[in-house]
Amino acid sequence: MGLVLGGVFADQLSWRVGFFMNVPIGLALITMAMRVLSETSRQKGAFDVVGAVSSTLGMGALVYAIVHSTEVGWLAMSTLGVLAISIGLLALFIVTEQRVAQPMLPLRLFASRERVGAYLGRLLFLGAMVSFFFFSTQFMQLVLGFSPLQAGIGFLPMTIPTFVAALSVPILTRRFGNGGVLCLSLVLLTVGMFWLSLADENASYWSGIALPMLLIGLGNGSALGPLTVAGVSQVHSDDQGAASGMVNVAHQMGGTLGLGILIAFFAHASNAPLTGITLLSHQISVAVLGGSIMVCLALLVALFMIVPASNAATRAFS
Structure with missing residues (x-):
């Protein structure tokens, strides 16, 4: 239904209207969740800020390098530079997850x-x-x-x-x-x-x-x-x-x-x-x-x- 409704909105109004479909759905789900789901017990924790930032920027840089390569080629300095930044950030993410007390992504999941x-x-x-x-x-x-x-x-x-x-x-x-x-x-x-x-x-x-x-x-x-x-x-x-x-x-x-x-x-x-x-x-x-x-x-x-x-x-x- 989403594809059909999206087609209707894009055809009769604007493609931008399709993005608003999720707003009433999201609000309805939030309301239902608040009524149906029970609250879990609270536990103390800490934000893994370095892990969150390095992983987000690293994956973003990787995607940018892939898309950018279609315009200037893989051997262009801009592509290789962004790719190197991506590898460095993702390496920092892995090192961080090994050392922090409460990692965002416990590496033992990959065992x-x-x-x-x-x-x-x-x-x-x-x-x-x-x-x-x-x-x-x-x-x-x-x-x-x-x-x-x-x-x-x-x-x-x-x-x-x-x-x-x-x-x-x-x-x-x-x-x-x-x-x-x-x-x-x-x-x-x-x-x-x-x-x-x-x-x-x-x-x-x-x-x-x-x-x-x-x-x-x-x-x-x-x-x-x-x-x-x-x-x-x-x-x-x-x-x-x-x-x-x-x-x-x-x-x-x-x-x-x-x-x-x-x-x-x-x-x-x-x-x-x-x-x-x-x-x-x-x-x-x-x-x-x-x-x-x-x-x-x-x-x-x-x-x-x-x-x-x-x-x-x-x-x-x-």
């Missing part, structure tokens, strides 16, 4: 291969999914000539499969295990994204966009749950908040880094000897193909990190 795999897999998965929405919108509007409203409606073929798949995850997990469901979802996503990357300026919406979206919807709906479970697996009660926070960090940074990387793919594809809509279609195809590679890498992470660790934990528990 589990399953959790590390979940964070990497989520980075890659979200990078591909955010880029899917971005480039699919560009393709429908700029190549197929859809209006913003039509483009919003154009995402409906993935909406119902996403909803059905998400509801089916508990049942599927009991039968195939968390790792099995995750791998199946990533296979569906890889096939759907690759299929979508084949669309060009002559593609039909139904065969080139809608059908791949069915697979993408099924994969999207069934991947997030297992990734979240793996991301907080076997966490000590004292680290549950930090582990959940790391899941969210991987979620947010995956979309940011992934989109930045695939925009670089998009820009590099402009060197092809094509013009007009044909060139634009080719650029979007290359970017979406890059997204399918990201999902394929997430599948490999799941197969070699999450599934073996999850199976070992299950055997130990039983």
Whole structure:
């Protein structure tokens, strides 16, 4: 519904209006939370100021370097300089987390291969999914000539499969295990994204966009749950908040880094000897193909990190 309503606002009013959709939703959720959720016991703590600042600036500099490279190249001094600053800040963050009494991100969270795999897999998965929405919108509007409203409606073929798949995850997990469901979802996503990357300026919406979206919807709906479970697996009660926070960090940074990387793919594809809509279609195809590679890498992470660790934990528990 969000995509359709966003299309309505962009088509009839302004794209800026779409950002206000979250305000009433957020206020309603705050009101409900205050009435339903019980307050937890208060504990003394300390702000990890250096860790918060260094991690934020470090990741921001990394994203800027990736996006900036599309304009001036990777070997430009400005790109290399920002990249060096990013590495330095992130190194400071790691050292800080090792030394402070109450780190923002306890490094012991990375002692589990399953959790590390979940964070990497989520980075890659979200990078591909955010880029899917971005480039699919560009393709429908700029190549197929859809209006913003039509483009919003154009995402409906993935909406119902996403909803059905998400509801089916508990049942599927009991039968195939968390790792099995995750791998199946990533296979569906890889096939759907690759299929979508084949669309060009002559593609039909139904065969080139809608059908791949069915697979993408099924994969999207069934991947997030297992990734979240793996991301907080076997966490000590004292680290549950930090582990959940790391899941969210991987979620947010995956979309940011992934989109930045695939925009670089998009820009590099402009060197092809094509013009007009044909060139634009080719650029979007290359970017979406890059997204399918990201999902394929997430599948490999799941197969070699999450599934073996999850199976070992299950055997130990039983």
